Amino acid sequence: MDRSWMLISDRFSQPYVDGVNSFIEFAKVHLGETREIKCLCINCCNFYKQEYDSVKAHLLISGMIVSYTTWLEHGELPEHNNLDESNGENDEDGDEYDELIEDYQRGNFMEGDTLEREDVRHFDKLLDASQCCLYPGCKNSDTLLSFVIQMLHMKVENRWSNKSFDKVLEIQRRFLPEGHVVPGSIYEYKKLLRDLGLGYEPIDACKHDCVLFWKENAHLEKCPTCQASRYRVNDSKGKKIPHKILRYFPLTPRLRRLYMSRKTAKDMRWHSDKRVDDGVGRHPADCKEWKEFDLHYPEFAEEIRNVRLGLATDGFNPFGNMSTSYSMWPIILMPYNLPPWRCMKAPFFMMSLLIPGRNQPGTDIDVYLRRLIDELKELWENRVMTYDASTEQTFRMHAAVMWTINDFPAYGDLSGWRTKDYLSCPPCNDNPLSRGLISKIGWVGHRAYLPNNHLWRKDKKFDGLTELRKKSLDLPVEKIMAQLDQLREVKFGKDPTNKKRPRESKELNCTKKSIM
Incomplete structure (x- = not known):
């Protein structure tokens, strides 16, 4: 199908309108009876679902994501290798898992590497599983590895317990033909996949x-x-x-695995190869922080395959019962190299730490972050040799955490700036706009951050006064570093015999110098 209409700037020209109509018809054919589809205008960015008429209106008014040339979210299948199609064999699943093992081999056993006996043994086990038929007489694509991966995927997707999963296996083994190789327990399944580097x-x-x-x-x-x-x-x-017990999921193998797959290796270069830089913010690469980072570290920016990460954390009660006191804190990393319709999706979230405990870690979270920070330093300073399956070349990969994502209390735990009391506003720092009210603290002076000619400055409905103060959201780095230098040594831990360390006035709301 001709998609040159996507590049037409005049969105009310007849060729563009005809192209939008052809896309809508394509989606209706491929998505069946669904009433809403993901809108691919530059504002919805393939994230929000709309009705067909709304999608058409958005595309005509706002325009379309021009880099979205393969309509994967709207029923189009990815392109297949021409050689495979010419063979005429319907063995797509087998090819998929063969590619998985081939990419694993290339990515882990690169030329010049010294192979450990254990690594070779693990690879041989995976190779055997990818070629071992599930039972005598089954299709070539029905291998042990494909069965294990799909069964575990079903377990996670439908939230089966280990006990129910073992029951299903027991029934399957009873009705399968004699000579089958289906494992008998969840333990055996995990043991096989652990060789793919999915352990902790x-x-x-x-x-x-x-x-x-x-x-x-x-x-x-x-x-x-x-x-x-x-x-x-x-x-x-x-x-x-x-x-x-802190569970640590190594980051480096998973970052390397993003490039081992031919399907994701190309997407990891999307922010440079396919992103349209027209001044509209659709991706983290469009913001000024990303561009300033490139100016400060040109060597990092020169290799577009270097990974930019976001780090998110928050606590939750894993038992779903608020009467049970327990706080589990996962640390999640997201690779921002991917296109916007993939980088914030669950399959690409990488849990690096799982912090347990009856109480939240609070500012002591730095103790648990130490393992992750050590690996991030290694990725920043020494780089790691990585195989790019899409180009069949190796390169040295850096990684950097660009942003953290959290709510206000978790922000205080990560940053070391206490988000309570009169000094809780980080941009206000030592010159707060807080005010004591009858029974609480209120921040009613933040009109000082508005532009000088803003109408709200003269509006007396806020606190009965006009706002004449002028404040900036820019907080000098030198000022922050000077405040951190005045901090005394912090002793981590919640030993009940320890008393709280009283803070001096010069320390403001700083509780620690963050490990970040």
Whole structure:
């Protein structure tokens, strides 16, 4: 189908209108009876769903995302390799998992690498699973690896418990032909996929959030800060159960895996190759912070495949019962290289840390972030050799965290600026606009940030006064660094015998110098 109409600037010309009509008809044919589709105008950006008439109006008024040339969200299938089509074999699933193993091999065993015996053994197991038929006489595409991946996908998508999953396996094994190779438990499924690098690293932590038992503390059985025992069970038979376990999911293998897949490697260059820079903000690459970062670090910006990350965190009760006191804090990373219709979608969210505990970590979250920060420093300073499956070349990959995303309390925990009391507003810093009301603190003076000629400055409906003060949202970095230099050494942990450290007036609302 001709899509040159997408580049026409005159959106009321007949060729553009005909193109929009052809797109609407295409979507109706491929999406069936659905009444709403994702709107691909430059404002909705393939995120919000609208009715067909609304989508058509948006495309005519606002224009279309010109880089969205393959209409994946509207029923179009991705292009297939011409060679595969010429063979005439209907073996798409088999090809997909063969490509998965091939990309895994190229990405992990690059030329010049020294292969460990364990790595080779893991690869051989995956290769066997990708070629092993599920039962005698089945199709070539019905392999053990494809079955395992699809079953685990169904488990996650439908929120099956481990017990129910094992019951389903028991029924499947009973009715499958003799000679089948279906695993008998969730443990065997996870053991096979662990070889793809989908495991995690458990790290013991002090029950009072003082330290991690990692690196220099790995051999200790008591916390060096509060002297609390590392284990809640430590009997003479060798059974040791720690009070707290931090789950760490290594970041580097997952970033490399984004380039091992031919399907995502091209999208990781979208922000440079296909993004239209016309002054409209549709992607993080359109904002001034991204561009200023490129000016400060030209070597990083020169390699467009270097990864820009956003970091988000917040706490939640995993039991869904507010009467049960528990606070689980995941740390999520998002790769911003991807196009806007993919970079903020769940399949590309990377959970790096899972922080447990009956109480939230608070400012002690830095203790748990240490493992992630060490890996981010390694990715920034030393880079990591990565294989790009789309170009079949290797390159050295950097990564950088560009932004953090959180609510106001979590912002205070991450940044070290206490978000309570009269100084809780970070932009106001030491010159707050807060005011004591009858039973609470109010911020009623923020009209001072408005432009000088703004109508609201003269409006007396806010507090009965006009606003003559002028303030800027720009907070000098030098001022922040000077305030942090005045902070005394912070001792992490929630040991009940420790008293709260009183802050001096010069420390303002600073509670720590953030590990970030």
